[in-house]
Each structure stands twice: as structure tokens, then as C-alpha cells.
Amino acid sequence: MLTVRDLSVEFTTDRGVVTAVDRVSFSVDKGEMLGIVGESGCGKSVLARSIIRILPMPPARIRAGQLTLDGTNLLDLSEREMQKLRGKAVTMIFQEPMTSLNPKFKVGYQIAEVFRKHFGLRSSEAIERSVEMLALVGIPDPEERAKSYPFQLSGGMRQRVIIAMALAGDPQLLLADEPTTALDVTIQAQILDLIREINERSGTSMILITHDLGVIAELVQRVIVMYAGQIVEMTTTENLFDRPLHPYTVGLRNSIPDIDSPVSKYDGPLNEIAGSVPALDDLPIGCYFQGRCPKRMQVCADRQPVLKEVSPGHHVRCWLND
């Protein structure tokens, strides 16, 4: 349904051009939930924003071999044509429920904008549909809540409103950028359940961007691990946890103190990944992870590994698997 081939995003900065997303290729099937995991600066958010084309251009520049949604080449569309797709065929929700809604408009109105824009509904009808959407995402007393301003709602409620707004256009593809990161754990669990339920009911494909491997385990079937703008591993969720191949993936998985693990500080230190993510304008020759990798070899500093399919559906960018 969504096909991305050799997508790169470059930013012009004071210190020259940096590549935030580096020749990324993947696809999402209808109804599939794909996870993209990585740390800040790995390019996961930029990647999602480049698909829906809401990056500020300039300074951003998108290049791609292919970026098609249901056969439509998104890069060929004018801004006006793209506006017709945004909020309808493809939409995006963001991390901060506190700031992602306009504080000066009632939430019902903000959802209704989607119905007015994309379906040409009159305001009264659009508001009625908004109330239905609020009910759909589990907001109690939706008629009253539609008249609320964002500041009158809790973080969890606001995130439900944002999800309702995203679903209003009945999108084929929903991009969710850290949708539960800012929420309390009990609310996060409820929102994750809601997202799963929506996916099962409406068959909306989703790309879920997160730094939290726990959220990945909850929701998605397939995962992309990104590091310094590149895909370093792409596989099923099961493989990611049971047979991770890239040393970075392994490191991420082992460094998290797990609630189910009996390990305490008296059992020794946590496995840490040494050092920190290299700056995008200061990337090494060869593998970008070499400076932090416990399994570094000579070849890692000489040549950059390519993303290789080492078993069906399991891609990894590492010389160890060559």
C-alpha cells in the first residue's frame, strides 16, 4: 500500500548539509502496523513527516526513488493536491497531547474541520459527526466534551481527541509519532488498546514511531530499527526480541531495566551502550555504529555495511552477518 524506496531527507544547516534520513526503503501492507524504533536524532520522526510532506522546505529536501501511497506518487503532487490527501488518505498524530490541539478552539470544532474540509459537510453536520468520532474513541459524554476546550481535558482525553481527529478522514495510513510517550502508564495502556482496536476494526495501516520497545511489543507486527538516519535492522517483532542481529538492537534491548526481570543493582550494572549517538554532521566513514559497538572489526571502519536480507523478511546492516 505504501512503498518507500531510497528515500533521503537532507537539511541545510549553518554547518552544511546533513542527511537526516539516508536512503530508506520499506513498505507497509494494507492493515499492517509497522513500528519504527530509534533514539532521538535517528531520523524516525523526519521520515514520517517526509511521507506526509509536512517538513519545512527549505531547509529540508526530500529525495526518493519512489514514494507511493496506493499507486499515487506523493512526490509528484502539488502542495494543493497534497492538502487533499492529508487528513484523509494519510494523516499523522503526535507526541504532545498537551500542545497538539489549538488552545483557542473547542475540540469538537477542531475535529469538525476535517469533515468540512474533506467531505464538504456543513458545520452542524460536521459537529454531529465529530461527536460520533469522540464516542468512537471512548470519550464519555461526547456531546458535552465536544464543547470543551483542550485545557479542560486531561492528557489522555486530549490524545483520544487527536486520535478521533485523525480517524475522522477515514485514512488508509496513520502515522503515529510517539503517541503515548507523554502519558501516564495506566493511560498509555488504555490508548494502546484503543489504537489496536482501531487497527483491527477499520483496517487502517499504521506506522508507529517510538523509542519504547515495550510499545513495539504491544502493537506492531514488523519493526524497523533506525540509527543515525539509516535502517540498521528490519524484521518481525518476534525476531526483534528473540533473534536480534544488529549489535545496536541487542544493546537497546538489554539496556532497559525490565519490570519482569528480577535483576537489581546488587546483581551488577545494567548493560549499557557506550558513548552517545554521533552528530549527523560528524558521521564516521564506514559503519555509523562502530564507535559504540562491542563487536567492532577492522572492516567496520573501512566500509559501510549494506542492509541485507539474511533470512526471509529479516534485514540487517552489519558486517557480522556478511
Add this chain to the structure above:
Amino acid sequence: MIFYIVRRLLQLIPVFLVMSIVVFMFLHLVPGDPVDAILGNEATEEAKASLRARLGLDQPLIVQYFMWAGRVLTGDLGNSIVNGGSVLDTILQKAGVTIFLAIGSVLLSVIIAVIGGTIASANKGTWIDLSVLGAALVGVSIPSFWLAILLMMTFAVNWQLLPSIGYTAPAEDFTEFVRHLILPVVTLGAIMAGALSRLTRSEMIDQLSQDYIVTARAKGLSKFEIVYKHALRNALIPIVTFAGLELGTVLGSAIVIERIFSLPGLGQLIVESIFLRDYPMVQGTILFLSLIFVLINLLVDISYTLLDPEIRLGGEQRND
């Protein structure tokens, strides 16, 4: 909401009290004796004393203040000690011009600033933005009297499109009234638009970088809807605050402009009364202007409740 307005009105009482004392004291502390001004230097001491007694100027200051304040509360601002006319009537007669000038120029500046500042912010960093910024800088830097004379030379003297100076009462000929006020309004409006458009631009740039703008884009809204509906709505509060302040300061600038364009407004009245040491007239006019200033601020505060639901509905807010 009504409760809020009542509360705000009650809070004005101490403000007025302090204001009246300042206005009263200020004039009594400046050098110069009105009795001398009225009777001339040759007058006898008896004549001076009897005039002092008649005007109440022989009483202790505190008594003079309460006598004056008591009359003010009944709406009596006294009579001019120069020509004996009622101060309030004179003020009301001259206030129209100044108020028209003030409101007209502020409205003009808001229109210029919101359009200019918004366009600049939506095209940040381009030549459009730079042109708006340049024009705003010119507006902020040039003195009002210079712009007034420049406009007068161009539109009145060279092209003869508008009258240069003078005034026609609106009751006489409204078109002429407006024609006479165009140049003064444009002068003040253009100058205030400079600062206000810079504020609008920076406020809009700030709003356009907020998360909710990205959400609006993801919904498929057009740039126009995002800028003029979503962002501008949020930028309005500082713009309105600043415009309200300008409406106050423009009353001061009016003194200069009214003199240049020979407009019989409150600015002219103050200047003339100060020269003549017409205490009641100066006091009355300043008190009147202060009252207007305070009321404008009240209106600005009330407008917050219309512009910002969080202020309007405050208290129901959740504590997360």
C-alpha cells in the same frame, strides 16, 4: 463573566483615587501663580487676595483637594479661570476630534500591522519578510512631526488632494471633517504600525512553530486557514494588548499632531491651558484623559475573556 467585570470595576476605585491626587498635586507643585496670570503683575495685593479667596486658593491644599474631588464626583470639573466657561463642556466639545484621531489611527495601525506582520511571518526569511521589516523599521524610527510635514507637502501642497491644516465640524460637513482628519490619522497610524507589525510578526512566528500548527497541517488545512485562522487567533492577545496601550499613548502624541494640523482637540486644549495657567482646565483635561486611558485598559482586559477561553472559563482547569 459579569462577576469578572464588576470585580475589575471595583479595582478601579483605588486607581482613580491615586490618579486624582496625582493630577491635583502635580499642578499645585509646578511654579507659577494663576492669580498672577489672570490679574497681571500690576494687580494690588487686595485684589489678588480676594480672587484667591473666591477661587478657594487660600485654603490648605488638603481642603482644596476634597472640595475639588467632591465637585468632580458630581460631574462638575469647575469653570475656566480664564474665560469662565464650563471645563466639562469645553472638554466634551473638543474630545470628539481627539477620540476620532486616536481610534482612527489605532485601527489603521492594527490593520496595517496584522496584514503586514502576518504576511511577513508566513514568508519568514524571504524578500517579502525583509520588506515588511524594513518598512516597520522606518515607521519606528521617523519622528511623527517629520512624517506629518512630509505627508502635508506631498498630498496637500504638491498634489492638492487633501486640505493641509484646519478643521470642519462633523455636524457642518462630515465629508470635509473626514478629509481634514485623513492626514493626521495616517501620520499617527503609520508610525504606530511600525512597532505593532514587528510584534505581530514575532508573535505569529512563535505561533506558527507550535505543535498545533503541525496538527492542522496533518489535517490537510491550507496555508491560509492555518495562518489566518489557527495561528492569528492565538496571536491576538498580545496584539490587542499592545493596540490598547497604543490607544493610550496616542492621546499624548495627539498634542503634537493636533498642533501641526491645527486641529481643535484635547491636545491643543492642554497646551493652551498650560500657557494660560488655567488650572481647572488642565486638571479637568488630564483627569479626563486618564479616565479614558483606564477605561481602555479595562476594555482590553475584558477582551481577553472573549479571546481566551482559558481566562473566560478559568478555574475549571485540570491540574495534571
Add this chain to the structure above:
Amino acid sequence: MTDSSPSDTLLSVHELRKYFHLNSSFLHRSGKTVKALDGVSLHIKPGETLGLVGESGCGKTTLAKCILNIETPSSGQILFEGARINDLSGENLKSLRRNLQVIFQDPFGSLTPRMRVSRILREPLDVHSIGKSDQRAQLVTEMLERVGLRADHGTRFPHELSGGQRQRVAIARALMVKPRLIVADEPVSALDVSIQAQIINLLVDLQREYHLSYLFVSHDLGVVKYISDRVVVMYLGKIVEAATRDDLFAKPFHPYTISLMSAIPVPRAGGRTAEVDVKGEVPSPINPPSGCPYHTRCHKSRSRCTTEIPQLRQQAEGHYAACHYPDREVKVDA
């Protein structure tokens, strides 16, 4: 949970309350009160880490602020080494600061942006007159190395460092005065996953080396489980459960603790196994529920829970929970 005698207690908090009055102004008083802390008691022993867990609005940050003397409690006592520290000022506050330091979630916001790192670290030495002035530069360099930075990091400004490095600077600054207790308020929450483990390991190492106590405030139960010796769970301004780390995670009594644990997404194929049984959201602290504060979300709630506030009671040796029906085995239909 305050059985231990004062002699082996570094910090103890007794029946601490902090009420905020809303919208109070000259002419208008709403009469609404937020009970941010409603009778909280706890203690921390030397060299121990006390984990403080709860969701937003539970009062954990207010508690930390009261202990740090940033907020003044409405009632109750805070004792540091047996001496009351509720309302210190001047020299007394300054000497408390030598023993009690803080690390915040956002190291960027807590480091002065226009100061170089070496000056940020030197300042506490100057303020507290520690060491001779020519020794202070040496102490700064040693501390930089101790927290895993290089000496040349001292010449940089906070914005020139990564998030993890900034948090190391914040830790170093707290340690400069050799405190006994550090309040760590969500110290790793803002950091990338790969950096979190580094900072946690550093905190554990430093604890051993300097015999530090931590009040470790966090919403992340995984981190708390790893680092804590004892854990306190808060909900709407009250402690609902308190126990040793082992007991709490092995056999939680309070339904809220159980739900909190089951709600955490687990990084493992298949994700969580347990159902999340927590309903709705945290009620507004302005109008907290009657009776048990948790009854509106509790799957075990019965009529008694809506009227009677459960007290913190010992359920097992050293394990306290505030619940009328703490028995895990009996499932009651609501």
C-alpha cells in the same frame, strides 16, 4: 512504616500535608483546595535508595519539593538527621543544602546556560567554602572524571553537550558538596534509552562510593525496580503502598500497584500478558473521591471503599498498604 528508630534514619517525613488554595485573591476566594500531599510519612536510611512511584498528580514532585525546602508544607514534619528542616532559611538552609542535593529530569533547564561547566561545578565549592581556592579547580577536574566526562568538557557550555553529558554535569554538581542525600526527580526520563542505563549505572556506582542515599522519584517501574531498596507508591497525595523492593514487586497488595505493574508494556515478543484492569483516569485532586481515593478506578471497589478512607496498615512484615480488601486471592465482582 516508620518503625525504625531515629538513629539509623537519615531523613524522615511525618504526616506531611501540603494544601494549595486555588484562585485566592484580594476580592475573590474560591474555597477550592488541592490536597497535593495528604498525610505522607516515610523515611530514608543512610546508603539506601527509596523509590517513589506514581502517576502525574499523585504528589511525588510536591513531596520532593517540600523535602528540598522549595515548598513549605502546610503541616507535618520533615527531619534530617533528627533535626526539623521544614522551614529553614539563611545559614541553616545553606548548611542543609550541603547535605541534601537534587538532580532534575531536565538537566538543560537546571544548568545555567551562560556558565561554562567548570564554573557550574565550582560554584557550590565557592558558596560553601569547600577547599582552598587553588584546590577547587582540581576538585572540579576530579569530579568531571568521576562522572565519566573529560577534563576538557569543563570548558564547554551546557548547550554544547549531549543530554546524557548534561545529566552527568548535573550529577557532578550535586556531588561537589559531598551530600548525604540526593533527591533525584525523574533523572533518566528525558534521556535516550541507550543513555539511561549509563546514568543509572553511574548513580549506583556513586552511591556505593560516597555512601549516598537517594530519593528516586520516577514513573518508570522498571528503573525503580532495578535501583531501589524500598519503594513507596503514591496516589492522589497519599501513600497507598510501601515495602521493600523485593516484597513490593513479588507480592503487591494494593490494586493500584498491581494495575500499575500490569500496565507497563513489556519489551518481549507478544507484549504484556496481564489484562489492564484500571478504569478511567486519575480524578482531579480538586475534587478527590470520597473514601478510598482509588475506588473510582478500582476493579475490587465495594461500598465500604466509597465511604471509609483506608489507612496504611501492615499487611505483611514491613509491607504496608492502604486498602480495605488487600487480599489478592479473593476476586470480588464490583
